[in-house]
Amino acid sequence: MSEQRQSPARAIWLRSLVVWAILIALLGLSWLAAYGPFGGWTVAVNFGIAAAQATLVAVLFMRLNEASALVRLAAVCGLFWASILFALTLSDTFSRLANV
Amino acid sequence: MSAVGKLIREPWDELGLSESKAFALQRSGATFGIWVFIASEVLFFGAIFLLYAAMRIEHADAFAAAARETNIVYGTLNTAILLTSGLTASVASRAAEHDGLRRLTLWCLAATAALGLAFLVVKGLEYREDIEKHLVPGPRFALAQAPAQLFFGFYWLSTGVHAIHLSIGIGLVGRLIGKGLRDHEWLVGNAQVEIALLYWGFVDVVWIFLYPALYLAGRAG
Amino acid sequence: MSSGATADATTLANPRELPLELPASYLADGRTLLSWLATTDHKRIAILYAVVITFFFFVGGIAATLVRLELFTPQADLVGSDTYNKLFSLHGIVMVWFFLIPSIPTTMGNFLLPLMIGARDLAFPKLNLVSWYLNLGGGLLTLAAVLAGGIDTGWTFYVPYSTTFSNSFVTLAVLGVLVSGFSTIATGVNFIATVHYLRAPGMTWFRLPLFVWAMYTTSLIFVLATPVLAVTLTLVVAERSFGLPIFDPARGGDPILFQHLFWFYSHPAVYIMVLPAMGVISEVITCYARRRIFGYSFMVYALVAIAMIGFFTWGHHMFTSGMSPYAALVFSFLSFIVAVPSAIKVFNWTATLYRGQIGFESPMLYALGFLGLFTVGGLTGLFLASVPIDVHVQDTYFVVAHFHYIMVGASVSAYFAGLHFWWPKITGRMYPEAWARFAAILMFFGFNLTFFPQFIAGYLGMPRRYHVYPPEFQVWNVLSSAGAAVLAAAYLMPLGYLTWSVFFGSRAPNDPWNASGLEWRTTSPPPRQNFFGNPEVLAQPYNYHPESTPPIKDQPRVPSQGSLT
Numbered sequence: 023m024s025e026q027r028q029s030p031a032r033a034i035w036l037r038s039l040v041v042w043a044i045l046i047a048l049l050g051l052s053w054l055a056a057y058g059p060f061g062g063w064t065v066a067v068n069f070g071i072a073a074a075q076a077t078l079v080a081v082l083f084m085r086l087n088e089a090s091a092l093v094r095l096a097a098v099c100g101l102f103w104a105s106i107l108f109a110l111t112l113s114d115t116f117s118r119l120a121n122v
Numbered sequence: 123m124s125a126v127g128k129l130i131r132e133p134w135d136e137l138g139l140s141e142s143k144a145f146a147l148q149r150s151g152a153t154f155g156i157w158v159f160i161a162s163e164v165l166f167f168g169a170i171f172l173l174y175a176a177m178r179i180e181h182a183d184a185f186a187a188a189a190r191e192t193n194i195v196y197g198t199l200n201t202a203i204l205l206t207s208g209l210t211a212s213v214a215s216r217a218a219e220h221d222g223l224r225r226l227t228l229w230c231l232a233a234t235a236a237l238g239l240a241f242l243v244v245k246g247l248e249y250r251e252d253i254e255k256h257l258v259p260g261p262r263f264a265l266a267q268a269p270a271q272l273f274f275g276f277y278w279l280s281t282g283v284h285a286i287h288l289s290i291g292i293g294l295v296g297r298l299i300g301k302g303l304r305d306h307e308w309l310v311g312n313a314q315v316e317i318a319l320l321y322w323g324f325v326d327v328v329w330i331f332l333y334p335a336l337y338l339a340g341r342a343g
Numbered sequence: 344m345s346s347g348a349t350a351d352a353t354t355l356a357n358p359r360e361l362p363l364e365l366p367a368s369y370l371a372d373g374r375t376l377l378s379w380l381a382t383t384d385h386k387r388i389a390i391l392y393a394v395v396i397t398f399f400f401f402v403g404g405i406a407a408t409l410v411r412l413e414l415f416t417p418q419a420d421l422v423g424s425d426t427y428n429k430l431f432s433l434h435g436i437v438m439v440w441f442f443l444i445p446s447i448p449t450t451m452g453n454f455l456l457p458l459m460i461g462a463r464d465l466a467f468p469k470l471n472l473v474s475w476y477l478n479l480g481g482g483l484l485t486l487a488a489v490l491a492g493g494i495d496t497g498w499t500f501y502v503p504y505s506t507t508f509s510n511s512f513v514t515l516a517v518l519g520v521l522v523s524g525f526s527t528i529a530t531g532v533n534f535i536a537t538v539h540y541l542r543a544p545g546m547t548w549f550r551l552p553l554f555v556w557a558m559y560t561t562s563l564i565f566v567l568a569t570p571v572l573a574v575t576l577t578l579v580v581a582e583r584s585f586g587l588p589i590f591d592p593a594r595g596g597d598p599i600l601f602q603h604l605f606w607f608y609s610h611p612a613v614y615i616m617v618l619p620a621m622g623v624i625s626e627v628i629t630c631y632a633r634r635r636i637f638g639y640s641f642m643v644y645a646l647v648a649i650a651m652i653g654f655f656t657w658g659h660h661m662f663t664s665g666m667s668p669y670a671a672l673v674f675s676f677l678s679f680i681v682a683v684p685s686a687i688k689v690f691n692w693t694a695t696l697y698r699g700q701i702g703f704e705s706p707m708l709y710a711l712g713f714l715g716l717f718t719v720g721g722l723t724g725l726f727l728a729s730v731p732i733d734v735h736v737q738d739t740y741f742v743v744a745h746f747h748y749i750m751v752g753a754s755v756s757a758y759f760a761g762l763h764f765w766w767p768k769i770t771g772r773m774y775p776e777a778w779a780r781f782a783a784i785l786m787f788f789g790f791n792l793t794f795f796p797q798f799i800a801g802y803l804g805m806p807r808r809y810h811v812y813p814p815e816f817q818v819w820n821v822l823s824s825a826g827a828a829v830l831a832a833a834y835l836m837p838l839g840y841l842t843w844s845v846f847f848g849s850r851a852p853n854d855p856w857n858a859s860g861l862e863w864r865t866t867s868p869p870p871r872q873n874f875f876g877n878p879e880v881l882a883q884p885y886n887y888h889p890e891s892t893p894p895i896k897d898q899p900r901v902p903s904q905g906s907l908t
Binding site for chain 1: 539563567571597599600603604607654655657658666667669670673674
C-alpha cells in the first residue's frame, strides 16, 4: 500500500523538479546575460530566455503537453490575437519614428 | 451519492451519462473554460506589454536609465520564488488526481500559497525602497529625463496589476486548502483544483516576462 | 389584475397542445424575489438582463432625446455646452456598453443558446449569474457617475482630455465600463464552453443554427477584445487617479497608443453588436420566407471571417489622429476586406427571400428593415474606409449617421425582430400583431427620417459634438429631430403592447410561427429543464420546404428535430 502511494508521488516530483531546475538555471543565465556584452541583442536574449521559461511553464507545469487539442487551440488563439495587436500597432510606431 | 456524484454540478448532471463520464466531461469543460479565460488574459497582459514595447521603442535611453534604478536583487529573488511556486502548484495539480496523495496535495497547495505571500512581502519591501528613492512619478521624481517617469508609470501599474492577480490566486488556493481540509474527498480529481492552479501558472508566466522588462534593461551599459 | 395569470404550471401550457401533467414552466418555478435574484436558470437570467437592458435603453434614449431637442435650432436654447457634452457622452456610454453590447447576446443568447443546441443550461450557470451582477454593478457605477455630475469625454474617453483635463466624473464611469467588461468576458467564456461541450447528440457544427454560430463568433470577440478595453480603461484610471504617467505628452507619453488600444477593442465591438443581429435575421428570414437559408456554409464562414478580419481594421478610426500614413494605408486596405463577408451575408439573405413564400409578420418587417438599413450603413462604411473621403468627413455627422445605421438601424432592428419572434416562446403569450406591425413600420420611417439627413448635413460639413451650429444646417437638423420624435414613439410602443401582452395576451402555442428550430420543440414557455426527454438532432437546420415544393400551411415537422416525448 505504502509503496503504491510512494511511486506516483515520486514520479510527479521527479518530473517537476527537473523542469524547476531548468527554470532556475535559465533565470540565472538571464541575469548574467543582462550584464553581458551583447549590445543591442541583450533585449532579445533576455526576452528569448523569458519566452523559453514561459513555454516550459505553460507546457509542463500548466500541462499543455497532456491537454486536448481544443485546449491547445485556445492557448494558441490568445497568442495569435496578441500578435495581431503587436504587429499592427508597432507597424505604426516604427513607421512614425522612421518619418521623424 | 458517491464522492464523485457530489462534485457534479448542473447542467453536467443531466446529460444522461454515467457518473464517471459526466464528471470527466465536466472537468474537461472546466479546464477548457479556464484556458479560454487565460487566452483572454493573454490579450490583457499582451496590451500591457505592447504599451511597454512602444514606449521603450520611443524612449530607449530614458528606459535604460530608469530600469537601472530598480532593485535587481529583489526582482530576481521574487522571480525565483514564483518559479518555485509554479513547481509546487504543478505538483499539487498532478497529485490531486491520485486518491492516495491527499496530504501531498494539501502540503503543496499550502506551499504555493505561502510562496505567493512571500512574493508579496518581498514586493512590499521593494515598494518601500522605491518610495524612499523617489521613484514614484511626480514633481519629486528622482530622475531628470521626463520619459523615465513613463517607465516608472509602467512599473507601478504592471506590478500592481500583477499583484492583484497574484492575490486573487492566493485567495483561490486558500479556498482549496479550506475545502480540502474539511472534506476528505473533495480534492480528488476536482476540476476546481486544476482551474485554480492553471490560473496560478498564468500569473507566473506574466511575471516571467515582467522580470526582463523591469529589471534587466540597461544593466550592461 | 394579473394574479392568476401564472397561478399554476398548467395554465402556462396551451391545453389544446399538451397534456396537463407537465412540469412547471421556468416562470412558474419559484415566485419569490430570491428565486429570481439567486437563479442559475439561463432563461431567468436572460429575463434579468432584459430588465436591466431595457432600463438603460431608455436612459440612453432620454439623453438622445435631449440632444435632438437642443439641435432643433442653431442656438443654444435648452442646455449649455457643458451639459450638452455630458448628454452625448451619457448617450454614447450607456447605449454602447449597457445596451448594444449586451443586448442580443445576454437576453436572446442566454435564453436561446442552450435551447437551440438542445442543452439543459449553459456550461457554467453560476458564472452566468455572476455576469449579470457584474453587468448591473457596472451600470450602477456609471449611473452614479451621471448622478454625481456627469462625464464629458464622449464615449471614447480619449486621452489626454480624459486623464488630464476633464473635470467630470471620468473615473467612476470608466470603472463602471470596466466592471461590465468582466461581465461580457464571463459571458463569452460561458457561451464558448457551452457550444463546445453541451450540444445535443447529432447537433454537429454544421447543423448549428446560424444564431448559435453568431453567438459563438461574438463570444470569441468578447473574450479576445474586451481584455484590451479593460487595460485601456485601467490605464486611464491609473493616470487620472494615481498620477502614473502613461499617455501624458508632457512626459513623453504617446496618446495615439491609447487610440490603438481603445480601437483594438472598440472596432471589433461593432461586430459584437452586429454579428448577433445577423444571427437573429437569419432565423427570422428563413422562417417567414419558408425557405432554407441560401448557402448555409458560406453564412458560417462569413460570420467567422467577419469576427476575424474585424480585428485587423481598427486603424480606420484613426486616419486623422497623427498615425503614420503608411499604417493608415494598411488599415484602409484591410477595412475594405471586411466588406466581402458582409456582402456575402446580404446577398445570401436576399437569395433566401427569392422564390420564398414571404409572410409580412412583424418580426419579418423588422428583418426586412434590417436588410436595407444594414446595407446603407455598410456601404457608407466603405466611404469612411478610404482615407481621402474619411479625412473630408471625419468628425462630421456623416460618421454619426453611418454608425447609427449599423448600430441602431441594423442591430436595434434585429433586436426587435428577435424580441417579437421569440416573445411567445419566452413569455408564453402572443402580442397584438397589428400594433407590432405598426411599430415596425414606424420605426423604419422614423429611423430614416432621423439619420438620413445627417448624412447630408455631415457631407456638407456639420461637425459632430457641437450644440451650436451655422444656420444653413438647420433644415437637416429639424428633419432629424422630427424623425427622432417618431422614432421615440416607435420605441415606446413595444414597451406598451409587449407589457400588455404579458398580462392580457392570448396563450402562445408551442410553435406559433411554424418554425423549424429546436427551441420550438418544447412548451411555451419552456420548463426549467428546457426539454422533456433528451433531444436528438438528425437533420440540417432550417427545415423549411425545398424550392420545388409548394408551401403547406401546416407543414408536418420532421420529428428528428427533437421531440416532446
